[in-house]
Amino acid sequence: MASYSSAGAVVTPAAGTRRPPLPVPRAGGALTGRMFTALHDRNLVYNACWEDPALDRAALDLGPDDHVLVITSAGCNALDYLLAGAGRVTAVDVNPRQTALLELKTAAVRNLNHAEFFELFGTGRSPRAREMYGDALRAELSPPSRRFWDGYIEAFAGRGWRRSFYYRGTSGLLAKSLVLFTHRFQGVGRHLDALLEAPTLDRQREIYEARLRGPLWTVARLAAQPLALSFVGVPPQQRREITEEYPGGTARLIHDGFEAVFGRMPIVDNYFWRAYISGSYTPTCCPEYLRAHNFGRLRELLPRLELRTSTVTSCLRSMAPAADGPGGVSKFVLLDHMDWMGWRDQAALADEWQAIVDTARPGARVIYRSAGLHTRYLDPVRVRREGRTHHLPDLLDRHPQLAARLHERDRVHTxxxxxxxxxP
Known part of the structure; x- marks a missing residue:
């Protein structure tokens, strides 16, 4: 039997490998849509970016002339692009809480020393969190962000059953719940800890195959349920994309990710999964923006960062070409948010691409991710360029081989x- 890997290539299981059948989750309807909207509109969703910036660096080849537009999420990758050499980064998100998180990070870079900064965003907790906030960070924030953190800074205090910031927000709540499940109901917590400390890939693979593969099938099933997916910002439209295009549906996609991340790739530098398994980073396994040797340079680069709370379309339309200098935006990082619009609001998707075309530098590069194997929702999109109407796919010069090679190296694999x- 063959299945498709998350890069879209056919993968045949090794001889003797048995994969238990998985139910294909239903895409969900109006009720799950309202549930997703309620969770997403009222909460901080992402406490960390789950898009591997190592792939983005290779795909974007950033330089001092580049102006990057990126959807903010938790802000980790916007900071990474500054360190990668981008001349200007605009981070935009429709959720003001995500903007507030990046504002807090930038205020901390400007006003804390590295040890204090790492305590908050590396360890994920500090008994001095409220003191640091009141003394050094609060005055640096915009009024909306200040109102949010006035009521939420205790997320860094290290108290309660979610004692790390990386177990806060809706994504962190799901992560902590699944970690507790593996510890208390499956009894494999010590094996997860051993996996993180495995000295070699061979030892890591041995622990995974002998102790974790079976239990993580159950975790994949739980994580594939509509409520769980809503907590990590996956709406019904995106579940539909996975269900229709990925053999085995969402649970298979999640567990195929486990197979790659824990069974085939070294975990030693995989800070994405470390943060959610252990609740913290380490000085040697963390995003680039948290590394001590980057701290002073990051502080110097912050004037190149602009934060916006709006849709991508509104943000782009507010950028007058004359004010943006010669060339406009050169690199667009759209994450997976087109999955959200693709099956629900084609008009909004077309408006966004028209704004991209109107503000893009000639030859601008766009990178994006999808829960599915294809992005068929782009096929009907039409945009106007130089007085003519074009099907969007006819304008795009795609690089599928490069994308597939990079995707195989993705440390997240979700x-x-x-x-x-x-x-053009």
Missing amino acids: YGSFHIADL
């Missing part, structure tokens, strides 16, 4: 596909 395309 997306079905990765895409790279250039505009």
